[in-house]
Amino acid sequence: MSRRTVINIGPYHPLQEEAEFFQLYVEGETVVDVDVRISYNHRGIEKIDESKTFDQVPFVVERVCGICSASHPLAYVQAVEEIAQVEVPERALYLRTIVNELERLHSHMLWVGLAGHFLGYNTVFMWAWKYREPVMDILEIATGSRVTYANCKIGGVRRDMTDEQLKEIGRVCGELVGPLEMLTKAVLDDPVLHARLKNVGILTPEAAKAYGALGPTARGSGLPIDVRRDDPYAAYDRVDWDVVTAPGGDVFGKAVVRLLECFEAIKIIKQCAKDMPPGEIDAKVEEIPPGEGVGHVEAPRGETLHYVRSDGSNRPVRHKIRAPSFNNIPTFKASCIGLQIPDVAITLASVDPCYSCTERMCAVVDADTHKPMYTFADLVRLSQLKTEKLLKGSHRPFPPGGKP
Amino acid sequence: MTVATTETQAPLKGFVGEVLGALGSAVTEVHQCGDRRGIARIDPARTVEVAGKMLAMEGSRLGTCTGIDVRDGIDVLYHWCFEPAGVVVTLKALAARPELAIDSIANVVLAGNWIEREMHDLLGATFRNHPDMRRLILDDSWPEGVYPLRKDFDQVADRPPLPPNMSPPDVGAEERRAEP
Numbered sequence: 001m002s003r004r005t006v007i008n009i010g011p012y013h014p015l016q017e018e019a020e021f022f023q024l025y026v027e028g029e030t031v032v033d034v035d036v037r038i039s040y041n042h043r044g045i046e047k048i049d050e051s052k053t054f055d056q057v058p059f060v061v062e063r064v065c066g067i068c069s070a071s072h073p074l075a076y077v078q079a080v081e082e083i084a085q086v087e088v089p090e091r092a093l094y095l096r097t098i099v100n101e102l103e104r105l106h107s108h109m110l111w112v113g114l115a116g117h118f119l120g121y122n123t124v125f126m127w128a129w130k131y132r133e134p135v136m137d138i139l140e141i142a143t144g145s146r147v148t149y150a151n152c153k154i155g156g157v158r159r160d161m162t163d164e165q166l167k168e169i170g171r172v173c174g175e176l177v178g179p180l181e182m183l184t185k186a187v188l189d190d191p192v193l194h195a196r197l198k199n200v201g202i203l204t205p206e207a208a209k210a211y212g213a214l215g216p217t218a219r220g221s222g223l224p225i226d227v228r229r230d231d232p233y234a235a236y237d238r239v240d241w242d243v244v245t246a247p248g249g250d251v252f253g254k255a256v257v258r259l260l261e262c263f264e265a266i267k268i269i270k271q272c273a274k275d276m277p278p279g280e281i282d283a284k285v286e287e288i289p290p291g292e293g294v295g296h297v298e299a300p301r302g303e304t305l306h307y308v309r310s311d312g313s314n315r316p317v318r319h320k321i322r323a324p325s326f327n328n329i330p331t332f333k334a335s336c337i338g339l340q341i342p343d344v345a346i347t348l349a350s351v352d353p354c355y356s357c358t359e360r361m362c363a364v365v366d367a368d369t370h371k372p373m374y375t376f377a378d379l380v381r382l383s384q385l386k387t388e389k390l391l392k393g394s395h396r397p398f399p400p401g402g403k404p
Numbered sequence: 405m406t407v408a409t410t411e412t413q414a415p416l417k418g419f420v421g422e423v424l425g426a427l428g429s430a431v432t433e434v435h436q437c438g439d440r441r442g443i444a445r446i447d448p449a450r451t452v453e454v455a456g457k458m459l460a461m462e463g464s465r466l467g468t469c470t471g472i473d474v475r476d477g478i479d480v481l482y483h484w485c486f487e488p489a490g491v492v493v494t495l496k497a498l499a500a501r502p503e504l505a506i507d508s509i510a511n512v513v514l515a516g517n518w519i520e521r522e523m524h525d526l527l528g529a530t531f532r533n534h535p536d537m538r539r540l541i542l543d544d545s546w547p548e549g550v551y552p553l554r555k556d557f558d559q560v561a562d563r564p565p566l567p568p569n570m571s572p573p574d575v576g577a578e579e580r581r582a583e584p
Contacts, residue, residue: 039541047553082441212465212515224488225465231440231490294441294483294492296467305483307470307494320481322468322519330518 002027007341009348011040020353024336024344031344034336036329049319054080054288054310057319058152061306064321065354066147067110070103071299072321073152075306078233078295080154083310084288089280090235092156094272097234098169099143099151100297101265101272105176106135107300108258108265111352112183115255118349119196124186131179138172141165141390145383156282170273173266180266184259197252200339201347204249207334212327215302216261217351219245220254227298239271249335251350258352288312299324301352325354419489423461430454431495440491448497448506455482455509455516458495463487466515471523473555477501478529482509499529508534526553543567 010021019040025033045064049057058073065072074096081088109132116124136146142161143149151157161169187193203213208221218225226243228236244260246253290312296305302324309318328351336344364373374382414434416425420442424431430450436443446454458464467483477500484493499506508531510517520531521540528551531537542552545567551557566572 037540042541044552044559047557047559051559209465210459210514212467212513226487227490230488231492292443292494294494296485296492303467303485305467305485307481307483309472318470318472320468320470326468326518327515330514333514 004032011037018354022332022348024341026341029340031336031339031341034332034344036332038329046319046321049316051315053314054154054316057316058154059148059150061319061321062148062150062152065323067107067354068103068299068301068304068323069148070099070151071297071304072306072323074100074234075295075297075299075304076308076319076321077152077154078297079293079306079308080288080295080310080316082293082295083291083308084154084285086155086283086285088156089283090277091160091279092281092283093235093238094276095157095161095281096152097236097239098161098269098272099139099149099157100234101268102135102139102142102169104300105173105262105265105269106132106139107352108262109135111258111300112187112255115346115349116187118346119193121190121193124183127179127183127186131176131183134172134176137390138169140387141168144387153282154288155285156280158282160281161276166273166276170270173269173273177263177266180259180262184262187255187259194252197250197255197346199248199250200343201251201335201350202249203331203335207331208249211331211334213302213331214324214327215298215300216254216257217302217328217331219243219257220350221249222247222253225303227296227303231296233295233297235272236268239268239275241268251346254350288314301325301354302328323354325351329353419486419491420493423458423484423486423491423493426461427454427457440489442491442493443496444493445496445498448499451480451482451497451507451509452512454495455512458482458484458493459513461486463489466509466513467492469516469519469523471527471529471553473527473553474498478504478523478527480506480523480529503530504528505530505532507532510534510536525551527551528554 005026007024007026009024011019021037023035024031045060049060052060058076061072061076062069109128113125113128116122116128139149140146142165143151143159151159203217203221205221205223208218208223222245224243224245229243241264244257244264246256288310290310292309294305294307296303304324305322307320308316311317331351332348336347339347365371366373414437416434416437418439420437424434424437424442424444430446430453431444432447433445463486465485467485469483470481472479477498480497480499482495484495497506506529508520510520511533517536518540520534521537523529524531524537525539525541547564550564
């Protein structure tokens, strides 16, 4: 009988971008059990929300995650709109769809880059992040910010998009198709990646259901679950798109789902930008009656579920947030056991775990004077200048006529 | 502190009605039975039986659970999602004071494991027969018996002292340094 050893990955580890702690129990090179500890960044947002008014909560919850900062507020406002039975104007639904799909696009490209980096295929990392930048720029043009878009409000959206902005969004998305096809081919046709990812970290459909796996993690196991199709919100039932699934449940399947979903996202964005209906962008909401509502949204990593209970006052009595990674991370118990240690790293990365990373910052201090090089006000000003430049068109993503 | 919901018996209809009807006498009250949402109260002694029945249904999965501190105890809400119907059925079970205990569903539904640990950490509900009741959310240095998501916990006044190896953050240090 071989000896059992524990290998610690984390809480801080160069392999991972956030604090998480995996303990691999190994016999020889084979993983026999895995234990996960999370919550190194718990900020008590559910408690904070109980002291905020219904209108303030969207700005708090978009800080749950810097990558899903469009999905969380949308799930919350949908829960509140369910309580108050608000009829959201058509144009607002389309605007919400555009921002949410742009978010999915940039998040999936971020994952493809990171996955390449984990495998030592840094060319993919460079490409994916290079082509993600134009998506971030059009998000900044449309909402004024690369993250925390502050776009959603109860009853509609806060900011309209002009015809020029919609045209620009359609153009940039159209020009992304070529590079994305190149990237997809580079990943899916690479024999080394096939050897590295196929039949690695298999999550069976039965295990996916038992653990409540969500999003690309479930769809990569052949489970066709997608809130956008099953419980349509925003304008998803008004545009033409497909749910992407892949059989197998291995890491390769999850990569296929994410890469192909990028094309579906572009398809949705282009249709929304083209068919944008005119009219109001928000409905007037007088008060939130007592009651309870559930809002769920298909975030890039899977379903984000928000539950809100109101007692008729101006603050929620209870606001529960369940991010998709909370259900996806426990699936490691099913997918990692029996693997060799080198395969575990990419399997852990394959669910695209996200632990609410945006609470940290670093300050650059002058070594001689000990004064910060930039104060918070300087950074805000710099960010505003960048947005102004983008809006003027002097710093356009994919300049027209030029090579990307 | 409890919510003034209209505790009426809503008629069972549609997909949600079928789901709630299949649970039989375990459902004690139906609060809402709409096209895509259902809310019902179940017998807290039969949570495991209900969870088994719900998981066996076609296209079901446990979305998550919510714990709420109410006057009579901790209300545990099980949010069951159904695909491709796009339905969310919320089943409520009360863990009554003073024990605040309810049977764990984690042995039947694996997805219930972490969320029950979270509710135990933050609200102090006890889940009987849970396979792995260690802390999930709170730090090991957090004092026993202090539950931050309870209604009587004040974010500022009730904050426990920092563990001895940590110093409080120096609020405003950056601004002070920036001044000439």
